[in-house]
C-alpha cells in the first residue's frame with residue numbers, strides 16, 4: 409500500500425474527480441444526519457482484514473457517508489457560524505494533504521511556514537499590530553484562546569510574586585473562554601453588560617476594583633460575539649488594561665474578519681492595542697476547517713510560555729528559527745494556514761474585502777426584511793453579520809418544528825438559539841453565495 413501502482417493511479421484519478429465534482433456542485437445538496445443504526449446497515453462491515461479496495465471505499469463514502477454530513481457551505485446553512493471556503497482554498501487543501509509537510513518547525517517546513525507567516529502578516533496589518541508581532545495557525549478559536557491565555561498567565565507570573573488566577577470577560581464571551589479557564593484552573597469573572605451587551609472599560613474597572621485587580625492576569629474582549637455579533641468597546645477596555653497592567657486578549661474568532669471590511673472597520677477601534685488576537689479563517693475568511701490565526705504583539709512571551717523542551721527537540725529549539733509550534737498548545741502541526749494563504753495570494757485581498765462586504769449587504773437586507781414583517785422582531789440591533797430575531801407568538805417547540813421542517817425539506821439549516829431564557833431564531837451570514845432570495849424564502853416560511 410506504499411507502492412505507486414496502476415491501481416493507485418486509477419484511484420488517484422477517481423479521488424480527484426470526486427473532489428472536482430464536489431467543488432463544482434451548484435448548489436451543493438444540504439444533506440442530513442443519519443442514525444448509527446442506518447449507517448451500520450450500509451457501512452458497519454466496511455472494515456475487514458483483507459480490505460475492500462480504494463474504489464469501493466470511495467463509493468461507500470460518496471454514496472452513504474458524505475450524504476450523512478451537512479454541507480456547511482450550502483448558501484442556506486445559516487446556523488452556528490458556517491464555513492464557506494473559496495474554491496482555491498478548498499482545492500489547495502488537497503495539495504497540503506498530498507505533500508507530507510511538517511508545519512511545526514522552520515527546519516522541516518520553511519517554505520510552508522514562510523507562506524503562513526505572510527498570511528498572518530496580512531491579518532496583523534488589519535489589526536494594526538507592529539511588524540514584530542507574530543504567531544501561528546492553530547486548529548480553532550478554542551486552542552487559540554487557550555494558548556493566548558496560557559501566555560498571559562505565564563507572563564504575569566514571571567513579572568509578579570502574586571499568583572494571579574482570574575480572567576475577566578462578559579457573559580457574551582465564547583464558551584471556549586470558560587473552557588480555557590477550566591483547563592487552566594483559572595476563575596472566569598463576568599463583567600456585567602448593559603442594554604448594548606458590550607464590555608466597557610467603565611464596567612470592567614468597577615469589577616477589577618471590587619475583586620482586586622492583582623488577582624487577574626487577563627481581560628478577554630470579544631470582537632463579534634457568537635450569538636449576537638457584538639463588538640466590545642475595545643478602546644475603553646484597552647485603557648483599563650493599560651491602567652492595571654493586564655493582558656488584553658481580543659477574541660475575533662468570528663468577527664475579526666470584519667477588519668477587512670471598510671464599512672465596519674470603525675467598530676473595532678482600539679483592537680490595535682491588544683496583546684493577543686485570534687480570528688478563525690474557517691469562519692468568515694473562507695478557509696476550510698480547521699484554521700485559526702493566533703497573533704501576539706510580543707511573540708517572545710508566547711515562545712517562553714509554550715516551547716517544549718526535550719533532548720530530542722534541542723536541534724529545533726536551540727536554533728534561532730521561527731518554529732510555529734512554539735506559540736501554542738501542541739507540538740505536531742499540519743500547515744493548516746496554507747489553503748488560506750493560497751487563496752489569499754491567488755485572489756488578492758480586495759476579493760476578500762468584497763466578499764465580506766457582500767455578506768454584510770445580505771445581512772442588512774435580512775435585518776430590514778425582518779423589521780418590515782409584522783410577525784417578526786429584531787431582538788438586538790445588528791453589528792456584524794449575525795441577526796437574532798423573534799417569531800411573535802412562537803413557543804420553543806414551534807421554532808424547533810420549523811427548523812426541523814426546513815432541514816427535512818432540504819431548503820435550509822437554521823437552528824434556534826436562546827437569549828435570557830427565550831428561544832429565538834438566528835442567522836449567521838458568512839457565505840458570499842447566500843442571496844437575498846434565500847433570506848426571503850426562509851422568512852416567508854415563518855409566516
Ligand SMILES: *Cc1c(COP(=O)(O)O)cnc(C)c1O
Nearest residue numbers: 548549550582584634659661662
Ligand atoms: C467559534 C468561536 C470560538 C471557538 O472557535 P473554534 O474554532 O470553534 O474552536 C471562539 N470565540 C468565538 C467568538 C467564536 O465565535
